[in-house]
Amino acid sequence: MSVEVxxxxxxxxxxxxxxxxxxxDLSPERGAAALLDGVQVALFRTHDDQVYAVQQLDPYSAAxxxxxxxxxxxxxxxxxxxxxxxxVFDLRTGECLDAVGKEPxxxxxxxxxxxxxxxSVGLPAPGPPGGAT
Amino acid sequence: MxxxxxxxxxxxxxxxxxxxxxxDALRSRDVAGQWAVTLxxxxxxxxxxxxxxxxxxxxxxxxxxxxxGQELWDDPLVTLRRGVAATSVDRDGHTVSTSDGRVLPYxxxxxxxxxxxxxxxxxxxxxxxxxxxxxxxxxxxxRSYVENLRTEVDRPLRGAVVGGGLLGLEAAGALxxxxxxxxxxxxxxxxxxxxxxxxxxxxxxxxxxxxxVTVRTGTATAKIVGRLGRVSRMExxxxxxxxxxxxxxxxxxxxxxxxxxxxxxEVGERGGVVVDDTxxxxxxxxxxxxxVACIGGRTLGLVAPGYTMAEIVADRLLGGExxxxxxxxxxxxxxxxxxxxxxxxxxxxxxxxxEVVISDPVAGVYxxxxxxxxxxxxxxxxxxxxxxAYAALRPMVGRALGGDPAAYLLPEGAAPAPxxxxxxxxxxxxxxxxxxxxxxxxxxxxxCTDLAGVKACTRxxxxxxxxxxxVKRLVTTELEKSGIEVSSALCEHFELSRAQLFDVVRVQGxxxxxxxxxxxxxxRGCDICKPVIGSILASLGTGxxxxxxxxxLQDTNDHVMANLQKDGxxxxxxxxxxxxxxxxxxxxxxxxxxxxxxxxxxxxGQRIDLFGARIEQLPKIWKRLVDAGFExxxxxxxxxxxxxxxxxxxxxxxxVQDSVGLAIALELRYRGLRSPHKLKLxxxxxxxxxxxxxxxxxxxxxxxxGWNLYVGGNGGFTPRHAQLLAEDLDTETLVRTIDxxxxxxxxxxxxxxxxxxxxxxxxxxxxxxxxxxLDDSLGIGADLDLAMAGHVDxxxxxxxxxxxxPETLRRFGSFVNAPDQPDDTLAYVSERGQPRPATxxxxxxxxxxxxxxxxxxxx
Ligand code: SRM
Ligand SMILES: Cc1cc2nc3c(=O)[nH]c(=O)nc-3n(C[C@H](O)[C@H](O)[C@H](O)COP(=O)(O)OP(=O)(O)OC[C@H]3O[C@@H](n4cnc5c(N)ncnc54)[C@H](O)[C@@H]3O)c2cc1C
Ligand code: SF4
Ligand code: FES
Numbered sequence: 001m002s003v004e005v006x007x008x009x010x011x012x013x014x015x016x017x018x019x020x021x022x023x024x025d026l027s028p029e030r031g032a033a034a035l036l037d038g039v040q041v042a043l044f045r046t047h048d049d050q051v052y053a054v055q056q057l058d059p060y061s062a063a064x065x066x067x068x069x070x071x072x073x074x075x076x077x078x079x080x081x082x083x084x085x086x087x088v089f090d091l092r093t094g095e096c097l098d099a100v101g102k103e104p105x106x107x108x109x110x111x112x113x114x115x116x117x118x119x120s121v122g123l124p125a126p127g128p129p130g131g132a133t
Numbered sequence: 134m135x136x137x138x139x140x141x142x143x144x145x146x147x148x149x150x151x152x153x154x155x156x157d158a159l160r161s162r163d164v165a166g167q168w169a170v171t172l173x174x175x176x177x178x179x180x181x182x183x184x185x186x187x188x189x190x191x192x193x194x195x196x197x198x199x200x201x202g203q204e205l206w207d208d209p210l211v212t213l214r215r216g217v218a219a220t221s222v223d224r225d226g227h228t229v230s231t232s233d234g235r236v237l238p239y240x241x242x243x244x245x246x247x248x249x250x251x252x253x254x255x256x257x258x259x260x261x262x263x264x265x266x267x268x269x270x271x272x273x274x275x276r277s278y279v280e281n282l283r284t285e286v287d288r289p290l291r292g293a294v295v296g297g298g299l300l301g302l303e304a305a306g307a308l309x310x311x312x313x314x315x316x317x318x319x320x321x322x323x324x325x326x327x328x329x330x331x332x333x334x335x336x337x338x339x340x341x342x343x344x345x346v347t348v349r350t351g352t353a354t355a356k357i358v359g360r361l362g363r364v365s366r367m368e369x370x371x372x373x374x375x376x377x378x379x380x381x382x383x384x385x386x387x388x389x390x391x392x393x394x395x396x397x398x399e400v401g402e403r404g405g406v407v408v409d410d411t412x413x414x415x416x417x418x419x420x421x422x423x424x425v426a427c428i429g430g431r432t433l434g435l436v437a438p439g440y441t442m443a444e445i446v447a448d449r450l451l452g453g454e455x456x457x458x459x460x461x462x463x464x465x466x467x468x469x470x471x472x473x474x475x476x477x478x479x480x481x482x483x484x485x486x487x488e489v490v491i492s493d494p495v496a497g498v499y500x501x502x503x504x505x506x507x508x509x510x511x512x513x514x515x516x517x518x519x520x521x522a523y524a525a526l527r528p529m530v531g532r533a534l535g536g537d538p539a540a541y542l543l544p545e546g547a548a549p550a551p552x553x554x555x556x557x558x559x560x561x562x563x564x565x566x567x568x569x570x571x572x573x574x575x576x577x578x579x580x581c582t583d584l585a586g587v588k589a590c591t592r593x594x595x596x597x598x599x600x601x602x603x604v605k606r607l608v609t610t611e612l613e614k615s616g617i618e619v620s621s622a623l624c625e626h627f628e629l630s631r632a633q634l635f636d637v638v639r640v641q642g643x644x645x646x647x648x649x650x651x652x653x654x655x656x657r658g659c660d661i662c663k664p665v666i667g668s669i670l671a672s673l674g675t676g677x678x679x680x681x682x683x684x685x686l687q688d689t690n691d692h693v694m695a696n697l698q699k700d701g702x703x704x705x706x707x708x709x710x711x712x713x714x715x716x717x718x719x720x721x722x723x724x725x726x727x728x729x730x731x732x733x734x735x736x737x738g739q740r741i742d743l744f745g746a747r748i749e750q751l752p753k754i755w756k757r758l759v760d761a762g763f764e765x766x767x768x769x770x771x772x773x774x775x776x777x778x779x780x781x782x783x784x785x786x787x788x789v790q791d792s793v794g795l796a797i798a799l800e801l802r803y804r805g806l807r808s809p810h811k812l813k814l815x816x817x818x819x820x821x822x823x824x825x826x827x828x829x830x831x832x833x834x835x836x837x838x839g840w841n842l843y844v845g846g847n848g849g850f851t852p853r854h855a856q857l858l859a860e861d862l863d864t865e866t867l868v869r870t871i872d873x874x875x876x877x878x879x880x881x882x883x884x885x886x887x888x889x890x891x892x893x894x895x896x897x898x899x900x901x902x903x904x905x906x907l908d909d910s911l912g913i914g915a916d917l918d919l920a921m922a923g924h925v926d927x928x929x930x931x932x933x934x935x936x937x938x939p940e941t942l943r944r945f946g947s948f949v950n951a952p953d954q955p956d957d958t959l960a961y962v963s964e965r966g967q968p969r970p971a972t973x974x975x976x977x978x979x980x981x982x983x984x985x986x987x988x989x990x991x992x
Contacts, residue, residue, distance in 0.1 A: 021949045029657070029685040030692075032949040040956070043949065047657055062973075063701030064956050068689050068748075072659035074625070081660035083689035083697055088660070 015122030023117045031067035042067035046078050052091040053110040053121045058082050140169040144229050144239040146219040147246035148174025151423030151439035153200050158447035169210045175218035187303045189272045190310040222396040244421040248386035257357030262364030263380045266304045279311045296383035297324040302468040304381040305346050316347040328475035329515050336499035336517040340471045388425045388432050401427035410457040412442050420446045433460050437563045461563050465523045472520035477513025477530035478503050491542045500542040509533045524603035528559035564596035576611040624661040627654040631884045635669050644675050664688040665884050671807035672879050674927045679941045690769030700970040705743040706768035707758050711778040711796035712739030721761035732967045738775035749947040755932045764930040772807045776800040781818030788818035790835030805928050809882040827855045830888040840867045845892040853889040872921040873906040
């Protein structure tokens with residue numbers, strides 16, 4: 001299987017790509033955590049075999065749990081609900097769609113490609129200080 | 134404005150209804166925390182609902198009179214000092230001295246000291262058996278005096294109330310409720326002279342006398358004669374004396390303005406702290422509100438204007454500009470079950486008024502409307518005997534009524550309710566100052582979809598409740614107008630309610646989410662509908678919750694069969710049926726906890742919780758627990774939690790049945806039963822009820838003949854006592870009845886609806902449910918029995934099954950590309966010899982951390 005890298009993603013310069021796993025390692029409509037150069041990322045495979053990646057850190061509880069949330073949809077938008085306090089996020093952009101009475105806080109979203117069944121995530125190039133490598 | 138770093142000090146003297154409203158209003162608006170409030174309450178309790186005082190005699194206990202929740206007193210910026218009075222005010226030094234010897238500085242001071250109940254200077258007023266009627270302590274004293282006396286004298290008790298106004302009739306109601314034959318003595322020529330006219334007073338007298346209360350109007354009390362220090366007889370200026378055992382004075386109130394007088398503030402001619410229309414006294418740092426305030430030249434003895442004053446002062450303290458709009462002295466009361474209402478210019482004091490009166494002595498009704506001279510504009514009115522028109526009429530004061538005014542006075546139902554065309558600025562709830570517009574707005578703009586929502590959002594109807602019929606009508610009209618039906622749809626993906634979904638899934642034999650949503654829903658589901666369908670499928674016994682697609686439906690906790698904690702670690706709760714555990718079992722749990730470095734705690738459900746397990750440790754921990762003979766406790770599931778037991782007849786000297794044995798049998802029977810919400814059971818070995826069974830969804834209490842079965846109890850946010858479903862059942866009937874009750878609940882309740890709410894919502898309530906489960910009124914008994922038998926036979930331990938399935942175990946990897954690597958952000962510190970999650974500041978200072986909980990070292 002191969003998925004086109006969107007124009008936008010390709011245009012985004014300076015991504016460091018990490019091969020993470022094969023598609024079969026991800027259960028449909030569920031998430032999994034991945035550790036990429038010390039960065040915790042939450043991967044989600046939707047029913048149509050799209051794969052999305054957002055930060056694993058739940059901005060509301062400060063726990064690394066986003067991958068354990070329930071995958072679903074709001075209208076046409078693929079979503080994940082935080083397992084902790086149930087805020088709902090757009091899997092594509094990380095936008096917070098339902099802040100459950102709190103200030104909306106977005107998730108960082110990451111570029112994903114699936115090429116020949118291999119899932120890769122593009123992380124922004126490490127910033128100058130403190131970056132992993 | 135500069136953000137104050139230290140809040141300013143507000144001292145409020147007087148813990149009454151108005152003081153509470155002030156603190157509440159201030160705290161809900163003062164988001165920046167500009168003010169810290171100290172409330173001094175002379176009474177030994179937090180402010181309570183004085184208006185409802187009389188309900189104390191109809192079985193409510195003092196706690197039921199609480200105003201609002203405890204939250205306000207838990208607010209760190211609020212200090213409630215009960216049983217502490219302010220004794221003096223030093224206005225130059227800006228301090229208040231208190232009865233417990235403290236001196237409190239203030240930046241602003243509010244006097245909300247209310248009133249004394251006035252006692253006329255008649256001889257004998259201090260005898261035992263003479264009471265006033267103002268506080269909980271007053272009414273408690275009255276009740277115990279009467280109850281004690283009843284044990285001493287062997288005849289019906291007689292009482293008198295001095296004063297035939299609002300308070301006097303309240304007191305007469307209280308005495309009547311205590312079975313005391315009561316005479317109301319009123320100096321004026323009629324009852325409630327301040328609220329109703331002669332015709333109304335006459336109607337009221339007839340209605341009240343019909344209830345067995347004697348009324349003596351135009352009568353002055355001259356003296357109370359005592360015997361052995363106790364009240365025994367009343368003598369009057371004219372007429373025969375009256376033998377009495379108890380006397381209640383309800384002749385009016387006197388403002389408690391002594392603090393103001395002593396500190397040199399201006400007080401009114403007839404008492405009360407003089408304030409301007411912003412509630413400020415002559416000292417800009419001192420305010421007065423409620424019954425103690427003399428505003429516009431008089432004091433006001435009703436709670437609604439007091440609440441308005443409280444709102445104004447809260448507003449002013451935060452820099453607002455509110456002023457007192459003038460008091461609405463409208464009242465609607467139910468006294469001794471008799472409706473009385475008086476509103477607007479009830480006595481036609483304004484010149485050129487026209488009165489429309491309907492008086493029906495036979496039906497005991499008197500109604501009067503005061504209209505402008507062209508008979509179009511409503512000015513006021515009096516309603517006695519039937520005040521159902523009050524809610525609709527009062528907001529119309531000062532407005533054109535439209536149509537024949539007499540039509541509004543016809544019996545209920547005969548006249549169309551004018552709620553629909555009520556103007557937006559008409560005040561509907563006078564206690565809380567809510568207009569018709571605000572109520573409509575809460576539906577159209579704020580999205581409230583029911584009465585409860587509107588009450589919470591606007592506060593309308595939350596005080597005296599007399600406006601509720603009107604509020605309800607406005608809400609319904611508005612909902613209908615916007616085409617909203619109160620929807621039972623589960624979420625945006627399913628139009629069906631949970632109960633309907635359960636039925637279609639069961640009847641059509643559907644077994645997967647994909648099938649169900651394709652047939653009956655839209656989209657791909659969400660965090661609401663997926664767990665519901667996961668639960669329905671599990672209730673119907675379709676196999677392991679983590680098998681295949683079903684795994685994607687499970688809520689966070691069910692998905693890993695453990696409870697998520699605040700830091701992303703999990704807790705583990707092995708089942709301990711009935712709370713009975715062997716020493717070996719305890720040791721096994723203890724060793725697991727020790728080896729994995731888990732925090733252990735005894736739960737409120739008679740078992741042991743192990744906290745701080747990382748996701749990848751869960752299978753290893755459970756391997757050990759399963760090997761030691763433990764099973765999943767389903768602490769994570771909407772399913773049976775625990776069956777709490779007391780020790781019962783095996784050991785306890787009072788026990789009449791083996792409660793532990795039954796509790797264990799029930800726990801083993803219903804373990805793993807997935808339900809709309811969690812389920813808790815309890816079994817007590819005798820009526821002493823040490824297992825708190827009546828606080829459970831299903832409670833069983835042993836009797837000499839068998840078991841009493843109670844249903845629909847819970848603790849939690851809205852505690853409910855379970856209600857008796859059946860008595861003296863033998864064990865077999867008991868179990869069958871519980872089977873049916875639970876299975877019927879599982880099939881028909883809403884998502885996250887505990888049994889108490891389900892019973893309440895069920896058409897026909899508990900009686901209808903009893904008919905279904907005991908008399909098989911729906912003919913589904915055998916079907917329910919079969920379903921439960923299926924559950925019992927199909928039970929397997931979820932954790933044992935998971936450990937046998939490598940595919941399932943894969944879900945417990947910490948990272949898909951590094952399954953055994955711990956989440957290195959988890960950090961713990963030691964407290965009382967056990968680990969707990971590190972706080973943010975402890976993390977910053979990483980020196981004190983112990984690492985994540987340790988990996989197993991033994992074996
Ligand atoms: C662990 C425990 C507290 C303890 O340390 O004692 C506990 C812990 C939690 N309770 Fe509880 N409850 C615990 C006994 C109770 C009890 C007491 C009892 O069962 O006798 C009650 C009141 C009784 C009742 O339920 O009627 C109780 C009423 C609640 C409620 C309110 C339910 C309600 O109907 O209002 C919630 C919230 C909910 O379920 O929506 C809740 C929710 C929770 C949650 C699930 C909150 C959460 O989402 O994290 C906590 C799970 C933490 C965990 O890891 O287990 N817990 N909870 C107790 C576990 C008992 C057990 O062995 O399974
Ligand atoms: C039986 C009854 C029925 C009523 N029914 C109605 C009704 O149907 N509708 C209606 O509108 N009104 C009704 N009222 C009147 C209503 O209760 C009052 O108008 C209202 O409670 C006034 O509130 P407040 O806060 O000003 O005073 P209060 O409620 O009297 O509170 C004042 C508090 O201040 C305390 N206090 C006084 N001095 C000090 C001090 N120096 N230091 C500390 N604390 C002090 C007092 O102990 C008291 O608790 C009724 C009253 C009674 C008694
Ligand atoms: S009472 Fe609240 S804090 Fe305590 S265990 Fe229950 S849910 Fe958690
Ligand atoms: S008028 Fe009293 S609660 Fe609305």
